[in-house]
Amino acid sequence: MPVDLLPGTLNMMILQVLSRRKANGYEIAKRIEELSAEELQVDHGSLYPALRRLEASGWVTADWAVSAGNRKARYYALTPAGRKQVGIERSRWDAAVLAVSRVMRPA
Amino acid sequence: MRDPIDDELAFHFEQLKQERLAAGDSEAEALRYAQRRLGNRLGIEEEVRDLGWFHRLETVVRHARFAWRSYRHHAGAYGLATAILAVGIGLSVAMFSLVQAVVLSPLPFPGQENVHLIWKIDTQLKQNVVGELAYPELADLQANPAIEKVALIPAALYGNGRVLQRSGQEPVQIEGCPTTPDLFRVLGVKPALGRDFAADDRRVVILSDRVWRAHFSARPSVIGEAVNLNGVAHTVIGVMAAAVDFPRGAGLWVPINPDPNRGLTYLQAVARVRPGQSPNALRAAVDTTFRAQIADHLNEYSATQRGVVTPLADFLTGSSKLQLLVSLFASGLLLLSAAVSAGNLFLSRTLTRRREVATRVALGASRGQVLAQFAAEAGLAAGLASVAGAVLAYAAIRALVHWAPPDIPRLESAHLDLRAFALAVALAGFATLGCLVGPVLVLWTERIDKVLRQARGSGSRAGRRLQDAFVFAQAGLSVAILAVGLFLYLSDQAMRQENIGFQHEEVLTLNLAFRRPQADLATRRAFYNELLRRLRAAPEVTHAAAVLLRPMEGPIGWDTEYQFEFEAGQRDPNLLTKANFEVVTPGYFETVGTPLLEGRDFDERDDEQTEKRVIISQSLARRMRASGHSPLGQRMRTFGAWRTVVGVVADARYRRVVEAMDDVYVPYRQAGAPTNYVVLRGSAPVDGLLSVARRVLKEIDSSQAIASPATLRELRQRQTARSRFSLSLMLLFAAGAVLLAAAGMHSVISESVTVRAKEIAVKSALGAGQRRLVAECVGRALRWAVLGEVAGMLLAFVLARALAEMLYQVSPSNPITLGSVGLLVLAVTAGAALAPAWMAVRQDPREALQSDLG
Numbered sequence A: 001m002p003v004d005l006l007p008g009t010l011n012m013m014i015l016q017v018l019s020r021r022k023a024n025g026y027e028i029a030k031r032i033e034e035l036s037a038e039e040l041q042v043d044h045g046s047l048y049p050a051l052r053r054l055e056a057s058g059w060v061t062a063d064w065a066v067s068a069g070n071r072k073a074r075y076y077a078l079t080p081a082g083r084k085q086v087g088i089e090r091s092r093w094d095a096a097v098l099a100v101s102r103v104m105r106p107a
Numbered sequence B: 001m002r003d004p005i006d007d008e009l010a011f012h013f014e015q016l017k018q019e020r021l022a023a024g025d026s027e028a029e030a031l032r033y034a035q036r037r038l039g040n041r042l043g044i045e046e047e048v049r050d051l052g053w054f055h056r057l058e059t060v061v062r063h064a065r066f067a068w069r070s071y072r073h074h075a076g077a078y079g080l081a082t083a084i085l086a087v088g089i090g091l092s093v094a095m096f097s098l099v100q101a102v103v104l105s106p107l108p109f110p111g112q113e114n115v116h117l118i119w120k121i122d123t124q125l126k127q128n129v130v131g132e133l134a135y136p137e138l139a140d141l142q143a144n145p146a147i148e149k150v151a152l153i154p155a156a157l158y159g160n161g162r163v164l165q166r167s168g169q170e171p172v173q174i175e176g177c178p179t180t181p182d183l184f185r186v187l188g189v190k191p192a193l194g195r196d197f198a199a200d201d202r203r204v205v206i207l208s209d210r211v212w213r214a215h216f217s218a219r220p221s222v223i224g225e226a227v228n229l230n231g232v233a234h235t236v237i238g239v240m241a242a243a244v245d246f247p248r249g250a251g252l253w254v255p256i257n258p259d260p261n262r263g264l265t266y267l268q269a270v271a272r273v274r275p276g277q278s279p280n281a282l283r284a285a286v287d288t289t290f291r292a293q294i295a296d297h298l299n300e301y302s303a304t305q306r307g308v309v310t311p312l313a314d315f316l317t318g319s320s321k322l323q324l325l326v327s328l329f330a331s332g333l334l335l336l337s338a339a340v341s342a343g344n345l346f347l348s349r350t351l352t353r354r355r356e357v358a359t360r361v362a363l364g365a366s367r368g369q370v371l372a373q374f375a376a377e378a379g380l381a382a383g384l385a386s387v388a389g390a391v392l393a394y395a396a397i398r399a400l401v402h403w404a405p406p407d408i409p410r411l412e413s414a415h416l417d418l419r420a421f422a423l424a425v426a427l428a429g430f431a432t433l434g435c436l437v438g439p440v441l442v443l444w445t446e447r448i449d450k451v452l453r454q455a456r457g458s459g460s461r462a463g464r465r466l467q468d469a470f471v472f473a474q475a476g477l478s479v480a481i482l483a484v485g486l487f488l489y490l491s492d493q494a495m496r497q498e499n500i501g502f503q504h505e506e507v508l509t510l511n512l513a514f515r516r517p518q519a520d521l522a523t524r525r526a527f528y529n530e531l532l533r534r535l536r537a538a539p540e541v542t543h544a545a546a547v548l549l550r551p552m553e554g555p556i557g558w559d560t561e562y563q564f565e566f567e568a569g570q571r572d573p574n575l576l577t578k579a580n581f582e583v584v585t586p587g588y589f590e591t592v593g594t595p596l597l598e599g600r601d602f603d604e605r606d607d608e609q610t611e612k613r614v615i616i617s618q619s620l621a622r623r624m625r626a627s628g629h630s631p632l633g634q635r636m637r638t639f640g641a642w643r644t645v646v647g648v649v650a651d652a653r654y655r656r657v658v659e660a661m662d663d664v665y666v667p668y669r670q671a672g673a674p675t676n677y678v679v680l681r682g683s684a685p686v687d688g689l690l691s692v693a694r695r696v697l698k699e700i701d702s703s704q705a706i707a708s709p710a711t712l713r714e715l716r717q718r719q720t721a722r723s724r725f726s727l728s729l730m731l732l733f734a735a736g737a738v739l740l741a742a743a744g745m746h747s748v749i750s751e752s753v754t755v756r757a758k759e760i761a762v763k764s765a766l767g768a769g770q771r772r773l774v775a776e777c778v779g780r781a782l783r784w785a786v787l788g789e790v791a792g793m794l795l796a797f798v799l800a801r802a803l804a805e806m807l808y809q810v811s812p813s814n815p816i817t818l819g820s821v822g823l824l825v826l827a828v829t830a831g832a833a834l835a836p837a838w839m840a841v842r843q844d845p846r847e848a849l850q851s852d853l854g
Helices: A010-020 A025-035 A044-056 A080-104 B005-022 B027-038 B041-055 B059-073 B075-104 B137-142 B183-187 B209-216 B279-296 B312-352 B354-362 B367-403 B418-445 B448-454 B461-497 B521-537 B588-592 B618-626 B686-700 B712-755 B757-765 B770-802 B815-842 B845-850
Strands: A060-066 A072-078 B115-122 B147-154 B162-165 B172-174 B176-179 B191-194 B204-207 B226-229 B232-240 B252-255 B267-273 B305-311 B508-511 B541-547 B559-564 B578-584 B596-599 B613-617 B635-638 B641-649 B663-667 B677-682 B707-711
Touching (some): A010 A072, A010 A080, A025 A044, A044 B005, A044 B027, A072 A080, A072 B005, B005 B041, B059 B075, B075 B312, B075 B367, B075 B712, B147 B176, B147 B183, B209 B232, B305 B312, B354 B367, B541 B578, B588 B677, B618 B641, B635 B663, B641 B663, B677 B686, B712 B757, B712 B815, B757 B815, B757 B845, B770 B815
Parallel strands (some): B204 B232, B613 B641
Antiparallel strands (some): A060 A072, B115 B305, B162 B172, B162 B226, B191 B232, B508 B677, B508 B707, B635 B641
């Protein structure tokens, strides 16, 4: 059953996806869904405001390039600051997951 | 630059469609799928553009533009904050410019900190009378090792005017300053043209730049020319540099008459001292000279005489320094109050914008970003305020310089310079910080999620505490400023209503000193006799008389020591030792309207041949009665002769409106001192009397000149002009402060009732009384306002004690004064608090409950 994104996790996952390779918006959404084994349902529309904010924070940059289907698409890539941010977000997330799962451990 | 979001979305949409087409869906199915996954494209575009709109721009510009939008959105509150700040900044900068011009900017005298004025006091006297020096004391001071150079000049310029005569032109009287040779070397200045005084100069003159321009058309060839002063030829040896105005008002300088008489005291010393001496060391050094005089010249000097040493800058700015600093301080308080007010408005806005803040934080904005936005908004308000404030300051300086009494030195040089503008900008920065206190406190002390929750509840605690502090501070500041303003007002009223002893304030007074070389007493008396006779004969004139020194000409006058026969060489403890000395012609008292209480006025029988007579003032008569002596017929020794008391007149103020002295009058034919001033009363208006005087003077002696005509009323107003100036400023500041306090209170209550609208509505719907609800709304703020007022009264008390010198017959601890100020401010703030509370309570509860504001 597909689950909704936990609030605040979209940015983190975009950064994670981009840490492998650069991607356009469609690819990012698809990658998140694939990587979650289609468990997570990304609201494709909410991707773009999030990308703009990451851009503004200086974590990603964007440039036009030609897509696999030979069409012009805007590709996003991590900046060095963004790469660092992925690490930070990941460890923060791990800690949060650990803490929450401790709480949620069956009695 | 356009955001490429639509292209991106188009591409994304196409990809989603292709994905489904590839999986075998129909065109329509694929389209529906893509639409569903991507959502509302227009909405996304708009959202991204909104973000991109300011993310793309430089951060500062972005914040500024957002701030501008936000500013316009909240135009009411922020516009008010800006206006408040502008007024505070404008007035502070204007006052600073005046203080800078008068007090801070250096005098045109190099090493001015080493130049001091020296005179004496007698510690044994009950009165604080300035003791002047005589010419022979120059040598005494020159011998003092602490002093490098010293010069003597008269303690007051009046009576030292010189009539300048040029052929074919009306004679003019010019303020002259007789001086010993070193005056300019003491001051460290040189003539712009020609040379300085030399030790053996006689009948030479140095012109001021002003006189040189006005009467000699700024001709450089004037050096070496002969000019006629008081009918005597003087050689012009120099023209002083334009900046030199010392003593203030001097139009020319001439060598002093070296009179060896140690009793002829009318001078003060200007000395350049050796650098690096503390004020105490300097006074002690000067005292050694004055102590030596007591031993060296037996019976010439009081054994209790001491030196008074005043730095040149203090001497020149005098009491105006205190007045200006007080006004500066008050404008600072007003600015503080303005910053508090603006800060309060911003806090209120922050509280009402909590939901916006919380939403933005939830959307990923950091606290820093939110704060930066508030900073941009506050900075925008403060920036606009500093520009508006600078404009206001410029206007205020012009207005104040125009409006200020003319006796504040160098005030006219005040202008809005770079330093003042830098101050305006600094103050704007300070105001920004003031405005940010609220947002910082709210953002930093509270967890954002709490803020989000609180957006639906009642006001935040930190915000409330801060508002309490604002209310407290503003009530206190406005009470303090208003109380000081009221003290000054009462003082001014006391001065205005003071009976100064002249019933005919419309009397015209003229400086008409008889100037002629080697004129003996008889010639002079004949001149005044003839002058007064002809004046009285004129149909426009009903009364005419002459006097030594007209009332309220200045704080320095002729002092006389006196002793009564009944004292028999012993000082009577009831009597003072010095009185104001005047020489008058018959009819003087009737002319100015000083009532004769006992005995008779002088008449022509009181001439050179008969026994010498004197009229005394009521206060002196009262002192005599306290010693058991009826005044009339008593003999007193004054100005070198025994005189019999023939009359008692009402008390009158001759030196200053606020200074009561005993007065001693002698008839003009029995005194060596001249009657330099003519007083006129008549049926014609002042201008008419003046032209009569000019005509009559021309008839008898065309070489004489009239100077500084003024009615007694004008003379009195001149003296009180400064206090009225301070008063007006203070009342202006006070009005501003009270308005700010009211505005602050209003915004606090408005904000709190907005936030609590739902709570109020529920209570009201449940039947709570309107009065109780209003009390609940305003109670807390009013309690803080009252506490602030108490603190303000204490502050006012402390301030008024520091200002004692400026206050006349006003007690700073007067509970009625302080209480009435407190009540007034309380009434205004309570009114400002009750209005919005009452309106909120009377609102239909259904409306409030339905609105989303709660």
